[in-house]
Amino acid sequence: MKIVIAPNAFKNSLPAAAVAAALEEGIRRSGYTGTLVCCPVGDGGDGTGSLLTQYLDAELLFADVADPLGRSVRASFGWVSKTKTAILEMADASGLRLLRPEEYDPLHASTLGCGQLIKAALDQGATELLLCIGGSATVDGGAGALSALGLQLYDRDGTLLSPLPVDLIRLHNIDRSRLDQRLHGITITILCDVKNHLLGEKGAAAVFGPQKGAGVREVLLLETALQQWRRIVLQTTGTDMDRLESSGAAGGMAAGLAAFCKVKIVDGIRYFLQKIGFEQELENTDWVITGEGAIDLQTLEGKAPFGVAAMAKQKGIPVIGIAGKLPDRVSPGLQAYFSWLLSINEQPLALEEAIRQTKSNLVRTGEKIGTALKNKA
Known part of the structure; x- marks a missing residue:
């Protein structure tokens, strides 16, 4: 047997x-x-990247990045030199497990560190990224990650904004002229285990916000921030992030990256099983x-x-x-x-x-x- x-x-x-x-x-x-x-x-949830790194016999590389609240943390990613593939675990840089429960604060938590990890992979020469996005502490629509890669956000007065949800509410204009040009030459495959859209009662704020520390008031503010993020991104790129299946995954991380990069959002477990x-x-x-x-x-x-x-x-x-x-x-x-x-x-x-x-x-x-x-x- x-x-x-x-x-x-x-x-x-x-x-x-x-x-x-x-x-x-x-x-x-x-x-x-x-x-x-x-x-x-793994199906894209926390720990999937680590498993893929082992199955694909990838080398482990390290980078100093920001945690969800901006503090320095040492994160790793898998590197398959033969195919120039980087395997990234979003939770290593922007994960809930990096915070104590009393620190959960999705209005002020950012995916900046995940963007820095992507940049480290680009610096290594990656032409393919496998991004596992489970276990995040964030509901910023991927704005933090994109800001680490050169995207700039401004309010109505032309003042530079932080990519935090608390500031996205005032977003008026996006400048993508400084976005890392290397993003045009790579494919980012996002492994995902949920199909939630970005907005609404089954969206990133309503469903995942409470898991990351948001109360009723915070959920409403996060929803408002994501609505404004979606509105200005649509004006800037022509992409309606809310129409993408799984756009609400990891607090909207999948949606943000899909609007500005070449992205494939895949069924995490199906992709994982095929890969191994x-x-x-x-x-x-x-x-x-x-x-x-x-x-x-x-x-x-x-x-x-x-x-x-x-x-x-x-x-x-x-x-x-x-x-x-x-x-x-x-x-x-x-x-x-x-x-x-x-x-x-x-x-x-x-x-x-x-x-x-x-x-x-x-x-x-x-x-x-x-x-x-x-x-x-």
Whole structure:
């Protein structure tokens, strides 16, 4: 029997590789002696860039950039010299994990550091950028990143503005004459796991603002800032950022870059699986195990477990889905892709306690799965 273990990260708890290792440990504890292949995956969320860097055997390069609040931080990117490809993790420069919870402040948080990381990749000679945009602390529509690359923003009086959302509200004019010319010679592929548009009740401010520290008043101000950003960008470039699918991802980062650069926004998990040759890994596989912190109806909208399960289903391979949280009633949609859905928590736990016990619960769940599959063999 061959089992492929292909989980995503368990958010705020364990990265994908550690989840796979814990499941492997548990399955081996059950006495299973067949083939086990660990293949941790990412869908564009926090940690995807690190995985791609490992799978593509990329060199790790470093740059000093600004964190979301403007403080200096050391960030890295993967470098494949043969293809001149840079693999960037937005969260390394502009991520929520760089801030303490009491510092969350999306009105004053910027993607400037991510733009500086892009510039470092250009300085290295990159002709292709793979940008994973999950886990950001920002809702600035990518204005900060573009300002690091030479875009200049002005108010009605001709005063230079910072690219912060609190100032975008007063945006009147954009000067793109100093935008880094090297951007015209590269392709930026953005790996994304959401389809939200930039504006509205399902937009960047309303959906992602609260996750990054915005209260009701701040959400309204962020929405106003993004509306003005969209209006002036449309006047400047002819591109309506709000019409782009996934334009709200990472607080509008995808939208901003798409308006001024040559960008491909891709389904993160589908692109990731193709890039690492996952389909070939499924040859002669009997079972696939995947999962992440929560599996629910949103999973079917392009999250990592769905991408893995869909590819396995095409080959007639049954899939076990594991998660810290499952819906009380499993929908027919989930049943169509997962042969067995399993919570790693045997009893209800407070979130903090569940996170603390994630590894031990994964090991125990792996042992349970190993025992069940041995009996099926």
